[in-house]
Amino acid sequence: MAAIDHFWAVIPAGGAGTRLWPLSRSSVPKFLHDLTGGGRTLLQDTRDRLAPLAEDRFVVVTGRPHREAVLGQLPEVAPDLVLAEPAPRDSMAAIGLAAALLERRDPDDAVMGSFPADHVIPDPHGFGEAVRTAVEVARDDWLVTIGIEPTFPSSAFGYVHLGEPVDGHPAARHVQEFVEKPSVAVATDYVATGRYRWNAGMFVVRPTVLLDLLARWHPAFAADLRAIAAAPERLDELWAGLPKIALDHAIAEPAAAAGRVASVPSAFHWEDVGDFDALATLLTGAGSVTVLGDDDLVRPVDASGLVVPAAGRVIAVVGLDDVVVVDTPDALLVTTRARAQDVKQVVEGLKQSGRADLT
Amino acid sequence: MAAIDHFWAVIPAGGAGTRLWPLSRSSVPKFLHDLTGGGRTLLQDTRDRLAPLAEDRFVVVTGRPHREAVLGQLPEVAPDLVLAEPAPRDSMAAIGLAAALLERRDPDDAVMGSFPADHVIPDPHGFGEAVRTAVEVARDDWLVTIGIEPTFPSSAFGYVHLGEPVDGHPAARHVQEFVEKPSVAVATDYVATGRYRWNAGMFVVRPTVLLDLLARWHPAFAADLRAIAAAPERLDELWAGLPKIALDHAIAEPAAAAGRVASVPSAFHWEDVGDFDALATLLTGAGSVTVLGDDDLVRPVDASGLVVPAAGRVIAVVGLDDVVVVDTPDALLVTTRARAQDVKQVVEGLKQSGRADLT
Known part of the structure; x- marks a missing residue:
């Protein structure tokens, strides 16, 4: 599997995994555990499956209490690219901070892919092909999600509603809308249509596109993130004022309504391991x-x-x-x-x- | 509750309580545990309920590995009367050893009552009255058991089959036979007749009567026990050759057939706490x-x-x-x-x- 030029893997390593208590704790959350018995933690597995695509281009964003553990588990990642959030501010701030950093480091060609640190994907090849396709679409300034094929009508996940194929990218589809966790009855209808995919929180996008979309609906938020990237010493000062909001709500949902979101429907095996x-x-x-x-x-x-x-x-x-x-x-x-x-x-x-x- | 003259309480403290694993272990068996949450162990509870009757006249027989723990839990008992078996030899050897010791120490008047260390009896007064009656019967050279009133047709306990009242002791009954653990169906029939009691392994008897009964069916066994009492330094040498047999089989069953066993049927609350x-x-x-x-x-x-x-x-x-x-x-x-x-x-x-x- 060949590496993808200028592809940056972003790993937001957060979330407590409360339903996996007492294994997962706020002090040692889910992503720091080996839940498959394979000898690697979920975080390490996430890095391993991205390394063939990203080589050494990784940004990890985690909570301050976990930075030491993350550094210990990921000796391959440059320490200055393991970012510590001063406080939890949900996924928009975490992923946006990585985008702002990459926008400065690799302004013209970078495409970032953000992948939660606590998922299980036993098929790295299928995953890699989906990411490769998503990166091609993202280079044309789409916000791209990877759409997981539902294996049952889950009421535990959000869904993306697929539209028509994207011009020039036949493997990608317009996203008509993101829908919140439905009832099992509604999910059953979704799955029957074949036009819905699970939203696994995997986004592929050019950093500037991400920040510009954010600037459209939350201009101060985007400006603050770019200010932190320009002057890292202002992190603590500016971080405290950032909104606590998920990327889905902050930009993915309004961007879908604005026709700016595409999805790459994929069939690789994916597990949330939520409980x-x-x-x-x-x-x-x-x-x-x-x-x-x-x-x-x-x-x-x-x-x-x-x-x-x-x-x-x-x-x-x-x-x-x-x-x-x-x-x-x-x-x-x-x-x-x-x-x-x-x-x-x-x-x-x-x-x-x-x-x-x-x- | 007045003390009973020359009454000696014997406590065989043995048995692993396997069905209470992992609380009960061979290293710290059931009787060393507080299973009622009352702050006293079963062994301590056993001593406490007997102390008003026996005052300081106690003999405890336990395994060598547990003697230190027993001494620690029972500071009221004279250390030279906490006997350590060199190896487990079942209840006949343990209780017989206590009998042989008491036969020498209080030859004319002693009546011993043997009570397992791991039972729960929430009614010490009812228990004490039953023991008092049993001692009076035992002074007339009966081997006396205390018969527990069945509260359900248990298949986990042996039963005693009651016969006619004992002459001169209207509260006691002849024991026709001891029966092994029956099926629930058979136990149901037993309970319906009103003539069966649970055999809880509580025996009251004059030491000399106990040893003479043993001598009748196992003469070498009785002789060895008396030899140990006469020369305690021979304990290890003689103990190794003692039969591994329960008191019930060694003497209670044949003595019942010979018309030498009486029972005091009692209604106090008793629990084996077997599992x-x-x-x-x-x-x-x-x-x-x-x-x-x-x-x-x-x-x-x-x-x-x-x-x-x-x-x-x-x-x-x-x-x-x-x-x-x-x-x-x-x-x-x-x-x-x-x-x-x-x-x-x-x-x-x-x-x-x-x-x-x-x-």
Whole structure:
């Protein structure tokens, strides 16, 4: 797979992964974990699948508390391109900061692709081909999303509504609109039409196009980001005033309405791994109990489900089906795959009762 | 409650409590644990309920590895009366050793009562009255058992079959026979007759009567026990050759057939606490989840059952009913109340796979 000239991989490494508690914590969030058992963390996997395309052109944007961990996990990335947000400001600020930096560093030819650090994509080749196509479209000043083919009518993801093919780019489609997480019934209709794709938050765009689109709807926001890139010492001062808004709401939705967004529909296997049910599906192997970690520690008797022995202790599970047991040194979760979404209630409860240290 | 002259309380403190793994271990067996959350261990509770009757007349027989722990938990008991078995030899050897010692120490008037260290009896007054009656019967040279009134047709306990009242002791009954653990169907018939009681392994008897009964069916066994009492330095030498047999089989069953056994049927509340289902029943309070330990550590969401946070970690249980979670520093059990008996399979599996250190 050949590298793409002037292609810059941007990795916003944020998000707590609350529904993966107690494995994922605000102190050690989802992207810093090896959730596939393959020996690499989600962040490292994200870099690995982009390296053939971007070579050493990476920008990582993460929270200040996680910068050291990110540097440790990604020795291949230049430290000055691992940016630390002074405080969480959602995805528009994070990705916009990378765009402003790249606009100055590689003003004429840069195309950036932004890819969340915490997704699982077992098909790097299919992914790479989609990115290559998206970059070609983006060079013509489109804001390009990669549209994931739905494998079921999920109510957990937003969708992009595909329009007609893009002139000169037959593999790309106009995006008519972004739609928020629908009900399962609505999602079923979407999937049946064949004209909807999951929005996985993967955007490919020229940095200047991104910032100019932002300037159209949020001019002060774009100006502040460009000011930070011009004078990095002003980061703390200006960052505090930035709006807390997702890129989707800030620019993708209005730009779609303005006919500026294209999508590259793709069929590579993609997993959000949003909760332990999804993780169990991803990992399910031959045994009745799926183990993320050392198999020898898990002793099932008439049991099935997912067990994560992350504290090094022996775990016996007797007579429970589709159970989820996640064992960490200071907190233990016992639930079922069907109730995996409700783990966030536990995290909220801990915060409310003064045990935010565990979240 | 007045003390009983020359009454000696014997506490055989043995048994691993395998079905209470991982709380109960061979290194720290059931009787050394506080299973009621009352601040005292089962062993301490056993001593406490006997102290009003026996004052300071206690003999405790335990395994060598546990003698230090027993001494630590029972500072009220004279150290020379905490006997250490060189190796496990079942209940006949343990109780017989205590009998041989008491036969020399208080030859004419001693009556001993032997009470397992790992039972729960929330009604010390009812218990004390039963013991008082049993001692009066035992002074007339009966081997006396205390017969527990069945509260359900258990297949987990042996039964005593009551006969006619004992002459001169209207509160006691002849024991026609001891019956092994029956099926639930057979147990249901037993309970319906009103003439069966659970055999809880509580025996009251004059030491000399016990040893003479033993001498009748196992003369060498009785002689060896008396030889140890006469020359304690011979303990290791003689102990190795003692038969591994329960008191029930060695003397209670043949003595019943010979018309030498009486029972005092009693109605005090008694719990064997043999597994986590029984423990959950014993402890069930107002909350949906019963906690043995620090309530603050347990975070249930739509859950019920028993949680034991014995490792000090926070435990979240989401969407599971009648679950059992037992958390210890090196091993974790997750099961259901219905499958609580099958915990012994885990323990067997650990032994077979070289992890006996955890059992």
